[in-house]
Amino acid sequence: MADTITLEVARYNPESDAEPRFQSYQVPFRKDWVVLDALNYIKDKLDGSLTFRWSCRMGICGSCGMTVNGEPKLTCATFLSGCLPGPVRVEPLQNFPVVRDLVIEMSDFLVKLSQVRPWIMREREKPVWEGEYRQTPEALDAYKQYSMCINCLLCYAACPVYALDPSFAGPAAIALAQRYNLDSRDQGSEERMDILSQHDGIWACTFVGECSVVCPKNVDPAGAIQRYKVAATTEWFKSFLAPWGSR
Amino acid sequence: MRGSPAYTPYHPRWHRRKVSTYWWLERWAYLRFVLRELSSVFVAWLVVLTLLQLRALGRGPEAWADFQVWLKSPLLVALNVVSFLFVVFHAVTWVNLTPRALAVRVGGRRIPDWLIAGFNYAAWAAASAFVTWVVVGG
Numbered sequence: 499m500a501d502t503i504t505l506e507v508a509r510y511n512p513e514s515d516a517e518p519r520f521q522s523y524q525v526p527f528r529k530d531w532v533v534l535d536a537l538n539y540i541k542d543k544l545d546g547s548l549t550f551r552w553s554c555r556m557g558i559c560g561s562c563g564m565t566v567n568g569e570p571k572l573t574c575a576t577f578l579s580g581c582l583p584g585p586v587r588v589e590p591l592q593n594f595p596v597v598r599d600l601v602i603e604m605s606d607f608l609v610k611l612s613q614v615r616p617w618i619m620r621e622r623e624k625p626v627w628e629g630e631y632r633q634t635p636e637a638l639d640a641y642k643q644y645s646m647c648i649n650c651l652l653c654y655a656a657c658p659v660y661a662l663d664p665s666f667a668g669p670a671a672i673a674l675a676q677r678y679n680l681d682s683r684d685q686g687s688e689e690r691m692d693i694l695s696q697h698d699g700i701w702a703c704t705f706v707g708e709c710s711v712v713c714p715k716n717v718d719p720a721g722a723i724q725r726y727k728v729a730a731t732t733e734w735f736k737s738f739l740a741p742w743g744s745r
Numbered sequence: 746m747r748g749s750p751a752y753t754p755y756h757p758r759w760h761r762r763k764v765s766t767y768w769w770l771e772r773w774a775y776l777r778f779v780l781r782e783l784s785s786v787f788v789a790w791l792v793v794l795t796l797l798q799l800r801a802l803g804r805g806p807e808a809w810a811d812f813q814v815w816l817k818s819p820l821l822v823a824l825n826v827v828s829f830l831f832v833v834f835h836a837v838t839w840v841n842l843t844p845r846a847l848a849v850r851v852g853g854r855r856i857p858d859w860l861i862a863g864f865n866y867a868a869w870a871a872a873s874a875f876v877t878w879v880v881v882g883g
Contacts, residue, residue: 510760658768658769661768662768721848725847
């Protein structure tokens with residue numbers, strides 16, 4: 499087995515580069531190393547100027563998402579042994595502006611995320627002495643899958659709709675809206691529906707489905723969006739057929 | 746920042762990658778998606794063909810015979826074979842995607858995806874069998 503592997507890492511310095519370029523590094527090959535370990539080896543031993551985001555190195559924080567050999571991946575979960583014989587091409591996530599090297603600008607997502615109100619909304623807050631909002635395991639099960647999202651943005655990097663039309667709310671934001679819609683303690687689904695039933699919301703999605711393929715937490719944002727469409731259509735028919743109803 | 750055009754206010758210059766016109770060739774999944782979208786053109790063609798067929802039927806036996814001859818021309822046979830393949834592709838992908846849009850719960854438990862897709866395939870088979878019976882045996 500080879501004792502080194504080559505990493506071709508995208509470099510971009512906004513002060514001197516007009517375009518990103520690739521720089522090759524030889525790193526030790528260890529079978530328990532992931533791409534993030536190799537990047538940290540480069541940072542520590544070979545080139546301290548290499549810039550990338552990471553934090554937990556265990557698939558929880560969602561900060562080390564990058565394009566590895568053309569695929570959006572969490573670099574903490576992508577083993578070098580799966581990239582043999584190399585070279586391993588590491589680029590920043592696609593569909594986002596690149597700030598430097600492997601670091602992307604993600605404000606667009608953060609703005610969209612806050613727009614869908616990803617928190618439990620109540621028509622009236624219970625006073626503390628009335629106790630907690632209780633939930634059965636079945637009610638938890640209804641939304642748990644969507645609550646696993648770690649905002650790593652791999653789904654945005656895989657989404658051609660977002661690439662072509664950046665005003666699209668995007669997979670993770672919609673999946674997280676759905677996470678709260680399906681929560682038995684939440685009462686804000688109508689407000690979220692008003693935001694997400696617009697063109698830039700659920701209807702911009704053409705169901706390419708790659709967001710769910712690349713999701714490292716099996717959130718299935720594509721499924722969430724389609725279910726949202728079904729719910730929006732049902733609501734529309736209800737309001738059309740029974741306009742005197744509650745909604 | 747020194748008035749350099751390389752900088753936008755508050756931020757250093759970002760690099761924005763342009764989306765290629767041929768983005769749909771970058772991944773097999775994207776190409777499959779575009780082919781699926783394209784399949785709707787062939788679905789529309791088969792609808793038009795059915796309308797033409799009805800028109801020929803309404804115009805009497807002579808028009809119907811002409812229509813039959815036209816249907817057998819090699820160009821039309823080729824077009825219809827391609828259309829048929831696209832429609833099958835459209836239907837199969839549609840059925841396979843339905844469980845993603847339908848989260849049906851019975852007694853607190855979610856019906857498994859294969860059962861929802863299986864129900865759709867069964868309905869498709871039943872409809873095909875009925876049409877076959879009408880055309881061939883009925």
